[in-house]
Amino acid sequence: MNIIKTLDQLPEKRPVVLAFGFFDGVHRGHQAVLQACLQLAREKKAMPVAVTFYPHPLTVLLPSASIQLLLSESEKEELFKQMGFETTVVISPTEEFLGQSAGRFLQSLSRITSLCGIVTGENFTFGKNAEGNAELLNSYFLDKGVFIQIVKLEKAEGGVISSTRIRKCILQGDVKKAGYFLGRPYRICGDIIHGFRRGTEVLGFPTANLKPERERAVPGDGVYATRAFIRGRQYPSVTNVGTNPTFGNKERSIETFIFSFDEKIYDAPFALEWIEKIREEKQFPDIEALCRQIEEDIKRAKQILEV
Numbered sequence: 029m030n031i032i033k034t035l036d037q038l039p040e041k042r043p044v045v046l047a048f049g050f051f052d053g054v055h056r057g058h059q060a061v062l063q064a065c066l067q068l069a070r071e072k073k074a075m076p077v078a079v080t081f082y083p084h085p086l087t088v089l090l091p092s093a094s095i096q097l098l099l100s101e102s103e104k105e106e107l108f109k110q111m112g113f114e115t116t117v118v119i120s121p122t123e124e125f126l127g128q129s130a131g132r133f134l135q136s137l138s139r140i141t142s143l144c145g146i147v148t149g150e151n152f153t154f155g156k157n158a159e160g161n162a163e164l165l166n167s168y169f170l171d172k173g174v175f176i177q178i179v180k181l182e183k184a185e186g187g188v189i190s191s192t193r194i195r196k197c198i199l200q201g202d203v204k205k206a207g208y209f210l211g212r213p214y215r216i217c218g219d220i221i222h223g224f225r226r227g228t229e230v231l232g233f234p235t236a237n238l239k240p241e242r243e244r245a246v247p248g249d250g251v252y253a254t255r256a257f258i259r260g261r262q263y264p265s266v267t268n269v270g271t272n273p274t275f276g277n278k279e280r281s282i283e284t285f286i287f288s289f290d291e292k293i294y295d296a297p298f299a300l301e302w303i304e305k306i307r308e309e310k311q312f313p314d315i316e317a318l319c320r321q322i323e324e325d326i327k328r329a330k331q332i333l334e335v
């Protein structure tokens with residue numbers, strides 16, 4: 029994947045079709061925009077380019093805001109690549125960039141000599157206070173030889189699919205619905221860290237403790253059917269998110285019990301796919317009651333994962 033940092037660095041000789049957005053999650057709505065960009069580029073014999081941002085514009089305008097993202101920068105680029113994009117522009121948005129008027133942004137686009145098409149969704153906005161919209165983009169380029177394609181909004185379950193809506197589902201534990209809106213299960217990559225070793229020594233259910241990236245959306249507390257990915261292989265598993273009230277931990281942890289697995293995995297890259305919530309995390313009166321419940325959780329996870 030060829031990553032460039034500004035629109036000025038786009039090739040001057042080869043025509044380009046751009047798709048604009050933050051694209052967090054690369055959900056089904058984003059996929060419609062990106063597919064339309066690939067298709068238009070094929071028709072125009074042009075290079076399709078996804079134009080995105082990092083960090084999230086909100087955190088630039090409001091540094092105290094914390095946003096819980098659905099993808100890391102590299103995961104988003106990998107998804108663009110899998111769809112067929114060879115080049116991505118990742119703009120680091122400054123306050124000045126975000127504060128420019130819609131008119132100035134349009135002028136800067138019209139200076140790209142190789143620009144032959146732009147694709148966005150119906151709800152795309154740009155410029156200070158989101159004053160520019162898809163309609164303005166269309167009217168501005170009407171007589172400038174740049175084809176503007178506005179993609180209809182992808183909807184599901186009574187509303188428009190959006191990154192914000194998917195983040196809410198995940199925080200509320202509805203990872204099944206999040207996966208439906210994303211078009212694939214929600215996935216978190218991260219390092220394995222050491223827990224208190226109670227899982228192995230007290231309960232008989234050893235767990236891999238996942239430490240996700242700092243800005244990552246983590247499903248709400250509860251027990252989930254999950255799939256773990258280690259060294260390119262996938263394993264059915266069950267994951268508890270929470271503070272382990274039975275033991276009164278202070279910190280929230282993400283602990284995965286992988287079925288039929290007894291390797292040491294501290295240094296291996298680890299990823300977890302979240303399939304469906306099983307139950308809330310609870311305080312148990314004793315360790316035996318917790319263990320009995322974990323046995324039930326494993327049975328239910330196996331049903332959900334069909335293993």
Ligand SMILES: Cc1cc2nc3c(=O)[nH]c(=O)nc-3n(C[C@H](O)[C@H](O)[C@H](O)COP(=O)(O)O)c2cc1C
Binds near residue numbers: 318
């Ligand atoms: C499937 C599963 C379900 C769990 N459910 C609960 C729960 O409801 N309440 C709780 O206090 N701890 C629960 N735990 C967490 C255990 O308390 C935890 O695995 C144990 O404290 C080991 O922690 P350690 O890895 O830090 O040693 C669950 C663990 C697993 C694997």
Ligand SMILES: Nc1ncnc2c1ncn2[C@@H]1O[C@H](COP(=O)(O)OP(=O)(O)OP(=O)(O)O)[C@@H](O)[C@H]1O
Binds near residue numbers: 056058180183188192
């Ligand atoms: N449901 C959708 N259907 C079609 N296009 C969409 C949809 N949602 C977003 N888009 C388009 O995808 C591009 C990226 O949008 P953006 O990153 O703002 O996503 P979003 O899901 O709307 O995010 P947020 O929830 O943060 O507003 C834009 O061109 C936008 O118009």
